[in-house]
Amino acid sequence: MTLITALVIAFAALGVFFTFVAAVGMIRLPDIYSRTHAATKADTLGAGFSILAVALYFGTAGEILRAGLLVVFVYYTNPTAAHAIARAAYSRDIDVWTTKDDDSSEETA
Amino acid sequence: MADHGTILVPIAPSSTLEQTVSHAIGLARERDGGVHLVRTVSGRYADEEPAEVDKRVLERAERRAREAGPDDLSLTTAFLGTDQYMAAPSEHIECLLEYAAANGIGEIVLDPNYTIDATAPTLQSLESILERTGVDFEQAPVATDGWQPTGEELIRAGLIGIVAFVFYVGLGGPTYPFALASGVVTAVIAAALLRNVAFETTPRLGPVAGTVARGLYFVPYLLWEITKANVLFAYVVLHPSLPIDPGLDRVDAAVGSGLSVTAFANSITLTPGTLTVDADGHHLLVHSLNQSAREDLLEGVHEAPVRYLFYGSEGADLPGPGERGDFEAILGPALEDENGGVTDE
Structure with missing residues (x-):
């Protein structure tokens, strides 16, 4: 196993880990705002590591450039999407969950 | 009167x-x-x-x-x-x-x-x-001789066209004439439509070169902050008791243009733990997932680098929004002191 292969595996694993964290956060977090944190950000790093693994695997200048541009895209569009979701929720007066609302028997309307 | x-x-x-x-x-x-x-x-x-x-x-x-x-x-x-x-x-x-x-x-x-x-x-x-x-x-009733692109508009349109074309060639790598020609046509259309949208002011060589040079320092710094904050986020999400303590604050960004406010809002959102919910001018509404993310925000962890990027190194010396009093807690737990919990700095 070459060093490159080891790095590709490591970065791919990190990508999977952070995407997994995003999925867990999506399920465990209590409201739309905190879920937006999970859905759009742990994901950003997950995608970043995965793209890094792809760039290393192919290793040619063209692929690295394209992978770099993909990262730029992801890092521009993810905050925009997060902002759009949160802003839509806020403008419809969806309440923000705080520790005061912490009640395991909480009903959902 | x-x-x-x-x-x-x-x-x-x-x-x-x-x-x-x-x-x-x-x-x-x-x-x-x-x-x-x-x-x-x-x-x-x-x-x-x-x-x-x-x-x-x-x-x-x-x-x-x-x-x-x-x-x-x-x-x-x-x-x-x-x-x-x-x-x-x-x-x-x-x-x-x-x-x-x-x-x-x-x-x-x-x-x-x-x-x-x-x-x-x-x-x-x-x-x-x-x-x-x-x-x-x-x-004022002044004489206007119809619509004419100003020199500034032409500079902006030219820059957008060049960036769009280089991006197209970089991403697609077309080599045959038809693809190159359609790329040129698309770049010209993008330039014509976006000349008054993509830039707030016509870029000047000096300030742009400075911002790009500082960006070489800013981008790795931001990536490092994102990585660090993601590890904390993973810890919080995977922890059995889910230790979150959300809050909502209004923060006034100490930057004076649409582009710098966007950079500030996006670096808040990219860093896990804080999320820009709404923006009205330079007033931002920020949701934070826990107290440490909130304290970072009020200490200016996001703001100082953005001020450095746009205003140079002396711009980064400003105290954070918490210390300046440029914030208002809207929801969530009370902050540790009236300075916005910056006592541990």
């Missing part, structure tokens, strides 16, 4: 500036009132002098007013907004209206070519903002 003869003229560099000033002077003579020439400039530091280019345009207007007006003309010139941060055209307008109210101004005379930034003609028409406020204003 409002003096209805007094006229306010907002000043911006435009080809019809002189005609507008002359028109305003004419009106003032009819009504036997004074003229205020004002230029709105967003501050960077509270005690900063306006930039040379802003001083020159106000001097240009004043010269014209002295030539056109009688010797006893009551003429006032002023810079507005140098002591505050204004990121959106609506904030500039607010600043104008406050000045108008404080000085008993009866009417605003607007240069038809007056713009606050390059996006105004396409995205936000000042007339429509002013109309909504119900203030008295009129456009």
Whole structure:
């Protein structure tokens, strides 16, 4: 196993880990705002590591450039999407969950 | 008591500036009132002098007013907004209206070519903002020779076209003539449509080179912060008791342009733990997932790098929004002290 292969595996694993964290956060977090944190950000790093693994695997200048541009895209569009979701929720007066609302028997309307 | 003869003229560099000033002077003579020439400039530091280019345009207007007006003309010139941060055209307008109210101004005379930034003609028409406020204003009847792209517009369009084409070639790598030709056509269309959208001001070589050079330091720093914060986020999400403590704060960004507010809001959102919910000018509404993310925000962990990026190293010295008092807790647990929990720094 070459060093490159080891790095590709490591970065791919990190990508999977952070995407997994995003999925867990999506399920465990209590409201739309905190879920937006999970859905759009742990994901950003997950995608970043995965793209890094792809760039290393192919290793040619063209692929690295394209992978770099993909990262730029992801890092521009993810905050925009997060902002759009949160802003839509806020403008419809969806309440923000705080520790005061912490009640395991909480009903959902 | 409002003096209805007094006229306010907002000043911006435009080809019809002189005609507008002359028109305003004419009106003032009819009504036997004074003229205020004002230029709105967003501050960077509270005690900063306006930039040379802003001083020159106000001097240009004043010269014209002295030539056109009688010797006893009551003429006032002023810079507005140098002591505050204004990121959106609506904030500039607010600043104008406050000045108008404080000085008993009866009417605003607007240069038809007056713009606050390059996006105004396409995205936000000042007339429509002013109309909504119900203030008295009129456009100076100046001669316009139809629509003509200004030199500035051509520079912006050229830059957008070049960036779009290079991006297309970089991403797709086309080599045959048809693909290259369609790329050129697409770049020209993008440039024509976005010339007044993509840039707020026409980029100048010096400041842009500085920002790009500082960006070489800013981007790795931001990536490192994102990685660090993601590890903390993973810890919080995977922890069995899910230790979150969300809060919602209004934070006033200490930056004075749409682009820098966007960079600030996006670096808040990219860093896990904080999320920009809404933005109104330079006032941002930020949701934070736990107290440490909130303290980072109020200490200026996101703000200082953005100020460094746009204003250089002395720009990063400003204390964070918490210490400045430029924030307001809206929801969530009380902060540790009135300084916004910055005691551990």
